[in-house]
Amino acid sequence: MHSSFPQKADLDRAYTQVRKYAHRTPVLTSSAINNIAGCELYFKCENLQRGGAFKFRGATNAALSLPQDKLQKGLATHSSGNHAAALCIVAGMLGVPAYIVMPETAPAIKVAAVKGYGGKITFCKPTLEARESTLNQVVEQTGATFIHPYNNYDIIAGQSTACRELLEDVPDLDAVIAPVGGGGLMSGTALSAVNFGKKGIKVFGAEPEGADDAFRSKRDGVIYPSVGPKTIADGLLTSLGDKTFPIICELVDQIITVSDHEITAAMRLIWERMKTVVEPSGATVLAAVIKSGDLFKGKKTGLILSGGNADIPKINWEL
């Protein structure tokens, strides 16, 4: 394993820090879904994590890794999704401010969520430039620390704790699979599998066909930006970063792409059979396992259900 990657000691420190605050999420199984998939599946339910997604783990570890004086000035980011919500929850928990930069066009439901968690919102024009310049301004004015949603080793080490708990509960997994967006959860999952899984454990990623930049990046050995992604899995739109890309290249065996139709069908299976609400991004892992039947046949496979935050009435089940 490359020496720049988070090492076992970093993962241990993250584990110790995160477990103090995060829910130990349950691992669910479903014999009905096992029959459909032809393998033994263990679902790590990060949809039941605080804030409804694994993001709470990374945010906690990143915050607790700051020096006290830096931490007191607050946390900042430019996400409108689960990372922003998680950062707000962590900030509230630690009694420090959270500054969130959001495009003026962000859906009301996401604005309300961040406000509900006590975040201080600064709106910007919906462009990459405006987002970055606004964030820089906020950081300058407040002294808060920018916590990148995924391209940050403390975040990655924090996300690794989900797979680590899963491996504690089911130590003999033959394979694990996580969704790939910016690659924070994927990198963390791979690091835990390699460090704490059984010898030879396979590591897979699941990515929407309509946002398959990680698949292509890994194949060609170069980071492709995610341009005009189009998928129902709205948590997986971003490009890999220069910290997540090398980890994924070295430690992930294969990225499997899935269509929105396959994601929606898998999501429905999880909701109907396991009665648990996962967001489309979280359902990609089951879609990938079902699609790649032979690859997983008879294997004990762990799936990271990354989150459960969806605008439920707006889900298009006809995809």
Next chain:
Amino acid sequence: MHSSFPQKADLDRAYTQVRKYAHRTPVLTSSAINNIAGCELYFKCENLQRGGAFKFRGATNAALSLPQDKLQKGLATHSSGNHAAALCIVAGMLGVPAYIVMPETAPAIKVAAVKGYGGKITFCKPTLEARESTLNQVVEQTGATFIHPYNNYDIIAGQSTACRELLEDVPDLDAVIAPVGGGGLMSGTALSAVNFGKKGIKVFGAEPEGADDAFRSKRDGVIYPSVGPKTIADGLLTSLGDKTFPIICELVDQIITVSDHEITAAMRLIWERMKTVVEPSGATVLAAVIKSGDLFKGKKTGLILSGGNADIPKINWEL
């Protein structure tokens, strides 16, 4: 308590029989929902029961209460919903046949579910007369025992085990609330509350406004048939029976009616905040608690989430 009602010994026997086969379903809490409701809520998740509903409990107790030679000839009923599914699962588990009479007009999804659980279906015209005469024929030809979905003391005692487990987990509940359809779950819940709850525990029922026959029946002391019920809570359409009605009259403090709009809003809260899929009938209990704020203010309240079987993409969230 009236001497014809199931007695403590009957409830104990049901408890012993049911626990061998049923899932011990979890009790979930949500601080977000507590804040909204202004009280401390404990959700007994029967949506995670085998077959996706509490009905498995009653069906198990009814089947195991039959003499062996009767049981071997099989179980029969005329439901197309959760009771039919539960009866099929129990029959399969005990190695005996299940005969289900369904109207020709039953939705394909329900027919598929019963078939999937190994039930033998006989279709009939969609009238009450055809249903009963067809069922009588099936029973005559096969020797199977008709298990009524609710108007049966063994069923009622079986359903009582959900609230009993809840009271084991949270012994000092001030109140419990269950949905009211035919009254099997409501009667069982009331019996457990009175026999195993703390002194003075209050017992509430939740019923859709569009199917408020139990509310009116209790008020006027006479069983009104459920005529042309109209509600999204499709598990609560039936009338009370002559076994459930007296129990509800004597042991239930109050039935609270809720609109489809209130049911849908409560269902959405449960799905979004607790990430657990309940069917509309199951959400009536939270709708009733939220609607009747003062009644529950500051009270530790147990809610029976009766089931989680819904045709998810078809749910109308705009009600």
